[in-house]
Amino acid sequence: MKKDGILYTVVFSFIVTFLFVFLLALANEGTAGIVQRNQELARQKAILSAMAIPFHTDQEVNTLYKSIEIVNKDGVQLYKSSQGGKAIYAKEFSGSGLWGTITGILSVDEQVTQIIGIQIVSHNETPGLGGRIADPWFKDQFRGLKVKNGKINVTFGAEAGSGKANKEEGVADGITGASRTSQSMDTILNGELVVLKKILGGSK
């Protein structure tokens, strides 16, 4: 068979592709269990962190997670936990960021008057820019952030980093250099707040 002939080329390409993809499938299959366990642990950790429940080890995460009640309200799955006699709720959210879907956990108090915390479970934002939504400094801004008139505000564009952030006023700083991601977070979180308010009836 001629090495540069069409038949050889087709057969060669087919075999090579098949071989490498087969090996990848094997590797993927072999680690699927570990990856899934990691993801489940990450999800549980995110829920706990969003609800401001401290933990140290992976074992602790497991026990603490069991104390969280899963409630279904209006067909939406919520996580419920009581702290100091007060109930707090958490909800998984997802929405589109700049490059892909941002998923995370948003936790609020029963009346939806303030955010308890947020966690990012997965995102595909630019590392070092939009990817910083997963950094502690960004997420910490939402700890105890007041919800004003059912809304919060994540600044973006020229306003990001301008010192407008104010927990009492429900304003969080966006990320300089990542306007689209900051804007997406604003949209996603406000959308979730509307849903949560409706379900929990916080307007009373």
Add this chain to the structure above:
Amino acid sequence: MTAKDMKKISRENLWFNNPIFIQILGICSTLAVTNLLTNTLIMTLGVTFTAAFSNLTIAFMKEWIPRKVRMIVQVLIISFYVIIVDILLRAFLPEISKSLGPYVGLIITNCILMGRAEAFAQSNPPLPAFWDGLTSGIGYMWVLMVIAFVRELLGFGTLFGIPVTPSWFPQWTIMVMAPSAFFLVAILLWIAKNRMTGGKA
């Protein structure tokens, strides 16, 4: 491959023909993932691993690869190793996998890999090709680590996540953002070029 050849290849890749300083390849990731030493180290290890093994594999297979589909096969092999890195990170270092995000997948498009495959692996035996990929990766790694060192130190006041600067030291936000990498790459290029040419460029 003699020790002399090995030395020549590594001297080229680490300094005289450094991927960043001379070939100006892989700049995208140089700008984007160098604000933390840990991320930079893992990402450049990924590049080094991929460069070494894709070069080795291509050099092994080069006799059978038809010229027409040469580059497609190179990309296939490179992607194979990158996906392996991605799978390993997801399984064993989920935190780092998360913070690197799409940049692991984007190693595939790192020009150094294609560059070495075309320029070296296609026309050399497997072992020198492996060595060439390895040293190219290290040449890329050390430059990025220097940049990451400066950026993390000044931007976050930490090294590998450990706080090192005194509390009164201000953190330079610019160092965390991509523009600072432009400045640092340019400064490093200038210093490196000056040294190589002995100041007469």
